[in-house]
Amino acid sequence: MLTQEKQAPALPETDTMISGSQALLHALSVEGVDTIFGYPGGAIMPIYDALFDFPGNMKHVLVRHEQGGIHAGQGYARASGKVGVVFATSGPGATNLITGLADALIDSTPLVCITGQVFAHLLGTDAFQEADVIGITTPVTKWNYQVTDATEIPEVLAKAFHIARTGRPGPVLIDITKNAQLQKFAFQGYKRCDHIRSYRPKPIVRKEYIERAAELINSAQKPFVLWGQGVMLGAAEQEFREFLEKSGIPAAWTIMGAGALPSDHPLNVGMLGMHGNYGPNVMTNECDVLIAIGMRFDDRVTGRLDKYAKQAKIIHLDIDPAEIDKNVKTTVPVWGDCKETLPLLTQLVEKKQHAEWLAKFREFEQQEIDAVIREELFPTSGEMTMGEVIQQLNELTKGEAIIVSDVGQHQMVACRYAKLNHTRSNITSGGLGTMGFALPAAIGAKFGAEDRTVVAVIGDGGVQMTIQELGTIMQSGVDVKILILNNQFLGMVRQWQELFHERRYSFVDIQSPDYVQVAKGYGISGRSVNQRADLNDALKEMLEHPGSFLLEVMVTKENNVFPMVPQGCSVSEIRLK
Amino acid sequence: MSEQAPIEKQEYNITVYTENHVGLLNRIAMIFTRRKINIDSLNVSPSEIEGIHRFNIVINETEEVVSKIARQIEKQVEVLKVYYNTNEDVIWQEMALYKVPTDIIAEKAKVERLLRENGARAVVIRKDYTVFETTGHREETDNLIKVLQPFGLIEFVRSARIAIIKGSDGFNRKLREFERAEPGQDAIENEFLNSRDKVFTM
Ligand SMILES: Cc1ncc(C[n+]2csc(CCOP(=O)(O)OP(=O)(O)O)c2C)c(N)n1
Numbered sequence A: 001m002l003t004q005e006k007q008a009p010a011l012p013e014t015d016t017m018i019s020g021s022q023a024l025l026h027a028l029s030v031e032g033v034d035t036i037f038g039y040p041g042g043a044i045m046p047i048y049d050a051l052f053d054f055p056g057n058m059k060h061v062l063v064r065h066e067q068g069g070i071h072a073g074q075g076y077a078r079a080s081g082k083v084g085v086v087f088a089t090s091g092p093g094a095t096n097l098i099t100g101l102a103d104a105l106i107d108s109t110p111l112v113c114i115t116g117q118v119f120a121h122l123l124g125t126d127a128f129q130e131a132d133v134i135g136i137t138t139p140v141t142k143w144n145y146q147v148t149d150a151t152e153i154p155e156v157l158a159k160a161f162h163i164a165r166t167g168r169p170g171p172v173l174i175d176i177t178k179n180a181q182l183q184k185f186a187f188q189g190y191k192r193c194d195h196i197r198s199y200r201p202k203p204i205v206r207k208e209y210i211e212r213a214a215e216l217i218n219s220a221q222k223p224f225v226l227w228g229q230g231v232m233l234g235a236a237e238q239e240f241r242e243f244l245e246k247s248g249i250p251a252a253w254t255i256m257g258a259g260a261l262p263s264d265h266p267l268n269v270g271m272l273g274m275h276g277n278y279g280p281n282v283m284t285n286e287c288d289v290l291i292a293i294g295m296r297f298d299d300r301v302t303g304r305l306d307k308y309a310k311q312a313k314i315i316h317l318d319i320d321p322a323e324i325d326k327n328v329k330t331t332v333p334v335w336g337d338c339k340e341t342l343p344l345l346t347q348l349v350e351k352k353q354h355a356e357w358l359a360k361f362r363e364f365e366q367q368e369i370d371a372v373i374r375e376e377l378f379p380t381s382g383e384m385t386m387g388e389v390i391q392q393l394n395e396l397t398k399g400e401a402i403i404v405s406d407v408g409q410h411q412m413v414a415c416r417y418a419k420l421n422h423t424r425s426n427i428t429s430g431g432l433g434t435m436g437f438a439l440p441a442a443i444g445a446k447f448g449a450e451d452r453t454v455v456a457v458i459g460d461g462g463v464q465m466t467i468q469e470l471g472t473i474m475q476s477g478v479d480v481k482i483l484i485l486n487n488q489f490l491g492m493v494r495q496w497q498e499l500f501h502e503r504r505y506s507f508v509d510i511q512s513p514d515y516v517q518v519a520k521g522y523g524i525s526g527r528s529v530n531q532r533a534d535l536n537d538a539l540k541e542m543l544e545h546p547g548s549f550l551l552e553v554m555v556t557k558e559n560n561v562f563p564m565v566p567q568g569c570s571v572s573e574i575r576l577k
Numbered sequence B: 001m002s003e004q005a006p007i008e009k010q011e012y013n014i015t016v017y018t019e020n021h022v023g024l025l026n027r028i029a030m031i032f033t034r035r036k037i038n039i040d041s042l043n044v045s046p047s048e049i050e051g052i053h054r055f056n057i058v059i060n061e062t063e064e065v066v067s068k069i070a071r072q073i074e075k076q077v078e079v080l081k082v083y084y085n086t087n088e089d090v091i092w093q094e095m096a097l098y099k100v101p102t103d104i105i106a107e108k109a110k111v112e113r114l115l116r117e118n119g120a121r122a123v124v125i126r127k128d129y130t131v132f133e134t135t136g137h138r139e140e141t142d143n144l145i146k147v148l149q150p151f152g153l154i155e156f157v158r159s160a161r162i163a164i165i166k167g168s169d170g171f172n173r174k175l176r177e178f179e180r181a182e183p184g185q186d187a188i189e190n191e192f193l194n195s196r197d198k199v200f201t202m
């Protein structure tokens, strides 16, 4: 791809008459938007009309479904750290965004979604394609606003971007009535927003809490760090690493936090949660001081709360005060942006190595390797496993790729085993668990990180939820590697039915089309393999292929993801088999 | 969870200072409905500051739940500040109206005494009906229902609760603090860490 000079068009002079639609596009270009994911329709046509010959390099990616559009926006935001921008029309266009909004809210992804709306004078009349978008989206947005007058657009857009990207990021939706898009008004310039009096995204850090946290850490014999996506959202990867390397504390991650510290860092002891690693789960109930950084103690991470880390003093660093004490009562709350709080804490902690304590994690790791991992990653007979596919992928990518995973067994396997050298390299639907996320999110991720290889790891169930986005790949020419791990089942549900419902496999036996043929129909090359001997070559072909490539790997049907903390159990009751 | 707040449910008065924004009522109400918490009383009114609204919300919950709800409300972009207080910490009032048939009440009741004893007054007296009004705590307004029931009470309505926080010195100073782009070191927003287990003010 040609590296073009990204040049924003000059803003119209003050008092120039422009339309609401033009004001919107100027706002986007001042905010540095380079890519929009969208789908047109009646109520947003004036905006699309203005976009048609809007000067500058703003790209518009025509998706195949608005859900695909918003997941692409999420993938873009997660890969780039910038705000994802999505356009949709009124009524069905807007309602198709709901899943993505809920996903972005729970996973703190910054988005600005623009929806068209019927003319203001038709609001509430059940007009054609009218839906109460503000009402419907209120519980799934950080903020939303309906614009009915074009003069509001510059200020509202400035607020939207400020709110989406600051504090705990999240999705914002701006619903613009068609008359406001058409209306001409005297442009008064665009001022970026950096302050809203009722909104304080970042608190002032209180030194005494940092001091108390440092005291606890310095006196700890068995300290343990849990980190989440907050480290990446705060762009504090370096500060986090310095804190760990000075304090010598072993650290484990939630799936949303994966990649903030490289997989092979000596203090990285693995994944937390229901299908996380053995050591981190068991040690949660062994440590004396638990330091949670930018994570929110989701139930998939904590298991049974009343048996969660009861022996430990808890330090919680978070930017969202509503998270502090929400699920786990903290001993020392460190409310603030971890980009600021971590360096302060690093100054005060003693330089240490917790060699013996760390060695315990490695002992558990060895047990897990013997009981689960070796068999999963290096099987020599039988059908292929999901783990060995990821393992071979690691060897080829060397951990340099962005891995976008869907939801199910393959997601857990991808998160557990994918080697990640860089931050913002593990993109998955964590909080909402949205099947169908990966294919569109991978498209967005590639637009957000054009020089990285993007591999979407998807199940045979999930891929069929948003498979229409192959059309987006075809038309935009984006280079996404699609790796389908086909176990011919809605595997994760089947696993639960096997373990908790006496193997009553109720409606989990899902059929697939011929994916290679489907891809071919979209002009995308593909291959399907079911023999171990072909796996490496097929993965190589996928990665080396110029442009998108779909690879289906037939894996064993009834494999289970282990270890597992069964629902309702404590993290220390994690099962290896 | 030993060092936690009392586990019994009781009435809490939640006071919310907000911007005037369409849709905010819905956003705040959803915080309760999502958790299946019933709002016993909700009043929206102007506050001591022009352009700033004040919500008074009453729920019957444990302190733990109330404090989490308060943080969720305060998290909303247009919300400036949330306080929650028990009934002991506020001065509160509710107003009630009672419609009774004039002929019966005039004939059978000692109206003057009835009004005096219940701190009520007549707002409208017509040939066919009379409307009384009283203001007070729930027991007081409830009590007058009982008194009037034998006289053929036709209609009854009670307003939402309004409450003034005994210990508050108003919102003016705080608002000025919020309006500064760079709040001072003793910034208001960290108060909740000071009195973490008592009152939520963030
Ligand atoms: C939109 C949506 N519907 C349903 C589910 C419930 N669910 C979770 S995992 C799963 C099975 C996924 O099957 P597949 O995509 O084949 O992945 P596998 O588990 O087999 O790797 C289902 C149905 C979900 N997470 N999202």
Ligand SMILES: [Mg+2]
Residues within 6 Å of the ligand: A408, A459, A460, A461, A485, A486, A487, A488, A489, A490, A491
């Ligand atoms: Mg499957």
